[in-house]
Amino acid sequence: MSPPTAVSSGAYGTFEASDPGVLIPLMQATQEEFGYLPRPEVARIADYLGLSEARVYGVATFYNQFRLEPLGKNYIQICSGTACHVKGAAEIFSVLRAELGLDDASTTKDGLFTIDSVACLGACSMAPLVNVNGEFHGHMTAQKALKLVRDIRAKERKGA
Ligand code: FES
Numbered sequence: 287m288s289p290p291t292a293v294s295s296g297a298y299g300t301f302e303a304s305d306p307g308v309l310i311p312l313m314q315a316t317q318e319e320f321g322y323l324p325r326p327e328v329a330r331i332a333d334y335l336g337l338s339e340a341r342v343y344g345v346a347t348f349y350n351q352f353r354l355e356p357l358g359k360n361y362i363q364i365c366s367g368t369a370c371h372v373k374g375a376a377e378i379f380s381v382l383r384a385e386l387g388l389d390d391a392s393t394t395k396d397g398l399f400t401i402d403s404v405a406c407l408g409a410c411s412m413a414p415l416v417n418v419n420g421e422f423h424g425h426m427t428a429q430k431a432l433k434l435v436r437d438i439r440a441k442e443r444k445g446a
Pocket residue numbers: 365366367368369370371405406407408409410411413414415
């Protein structure tokens with residue numbers, strides 16, 4: 287079977303379709319390129335490896351590192367590791383979700399925000415920690431997190 291052409295990173299060339307261990311690395315490479323796992327790419331991965339799409343989706347939904355939807359313009363990770371958890375991460379998470387009107391989804395309908403609860407971000411001394419677009423904000427509170435989100439929204443409205 288020939289490699290799909292949609293993944294331009296060259297990653298496919300390094301994956302032997304006959305190796306059952308390449309599923310996750312191939313999914314990771316695809317997500318790295320697209321930012322998530324688009325449906326056609328899931329189908330291509332399944333086809334390349336001779337698996338069912340259901341199998342690929344099963345893996346994608348089992349590991350929370352994989353996304354089946356594109357990220358919002360602003361990506362907010364709320365650490366739920368132990369240090370952050372005991373210092374109120376859950377409250378920050380629920381306050382932000384309520385602020386952004388998120389129910390089951392993790393991305394707002396306008397595509398402006400994606401919020402995820404993630405494992406330890408490796409800076410426990412700053413707990414509770416929130417990562418906004420790759421920038422760590424430590425010693426967070428629900429009120430400070432709300433201000434961060436509202437400031438971002440205000441900037442977006444101004445077109446900044
Ligand atoms: S537990 Fe949150 S940074 Fe480690």
